[in-house]
Amino acid sequence: MKLNPNTSQAYQLLHNGSLAMGRAERQGIRVDVEYVKKEKARLSKNINTNMTKLKGSKFYKRWEESVLKEVNINSAPQLSKFLYKVQGLEPPKLTEGGQGSVDEETLLQLNIPELNQILQIRKLKKIRDTYLDQFQREQVDGYIHPFFNLHLVRTYRSSSNSPNFQNIPKRDEEAMQIVRSALYPRPGHQLLEVDYKGLEVAISCCYHKDENMIKYVKDKKTDMHRDMMEQIFKIKYNGSDEHKHLRAAAKNGFVFPQFYGDYFVNNARDMACKWGELPNGIFKDGAGISIDDQGTTLGTHLRDNGIKSIRSFETYLEKIQYDFWDNRFPQYAQWKQKWWDVYRRRGFVDLLTGFRCHGVMARNDATNYPIQGAAFHCLLWAFIELDRSLMVDGWKSRLIGQIHDAIILDVYPGELEAVSELIHHVTTKELPKAWPWIIVPLEVDAELCPVDGSWAEKESYKLIA
């Protein structure tokens, strides 16, 4: 895959982007080194306690007897061999390389207490060895300086390394707390994070111009994921926590994978495993989350509606998939076909931002690359413009990083309001003016940490009053 900013506009974006990223890299993010050391020690103790417990189990003894050398619970091949060859269990899933998988989803499915213990140890090790270790290793005088690369990704997105600032835990509450509690703004400042809402969906509209999808993006009263939740689970959305959970299941288990090119068989399996009650998925009678005041469970509800097995859920999702592309978003579907045809004829696809993707591509790539790349370029354009503004106007606030569709700043509290307004203006007003091909409104969300507070303490924040 050849790097090819095909126009001078694209070149300028990379050039100015590199300079802006460089300035953010130089700023860095403060690390509480003492905290990191203490937290690593605490995790180590916790890991040891868990190890001791595990070693006392019959499971572990049987494992020990089956190997010549010492048992290594970090070794996927060793665990796979023990479970599927020695113990003779049926692998619920195979890896890419054809071995019995021992990833989290698989081990949960096997439903063995010792495996859950291994998962707990894995999680703590990940926090300690991937994140805290990295911060300690990479910090200089109490600051890390993550790199933000613009020249490494086939889609013209960015990447980050040393340490990677773009994969800090967020969803898992415990991991999020531990890791983000290590990161701070400069003394007397506060961290601010601004992210585009549904940026890739919005940018996809600029390519395919699907009227129904544009309506979803433009009209705040509509909600694509809520509608899909109602269709997939045959439930009227009521805003309860349980229904929010199902909305997220529809979004992350069907809608987004479909956008990336996945299909109903995988969707059905994933949703049943991830969001259902194991080991029998959402279809076990009486299992799963309750969906109303009477305590009816999702499993029962689906059975009442004729969906009695993963197989029948699959068949049902197949219909929904065809409806999704044939009726709901037909213009998006046509665009995907057209873009693939264009790639096969010419051997490349162009981005709305003046970049060109060459090289061997699979069908999904030809549509995913231009969307992913152009979406990031929106962020990059705003980043450059904000960097310039903050510098020209002599603000004390600084840009310190970027996560594909989000910008992270180190803000001087006295400038918070002015900077907020500037950010809102640049990201949602100036960008669409500069790039007229952006035909849907862009929105941003923000989160703010207390003055001298860590990144774990962020709370939702309105950019403009």
Next chain:
DNA sequence: GGAACTCGCCAC
């Protein structure tokens, strides 16, 4: 002793 590989897992 290091390169290249697999596997697992974190983010968008």
Next chain:
DNA sequence: AAACGTGGCGAGTTCC
């Protein structure tokens, strides 16, 4: 007809 996009990184393993 086919079937999930982009990264970085750690640990284990194999090969040279």
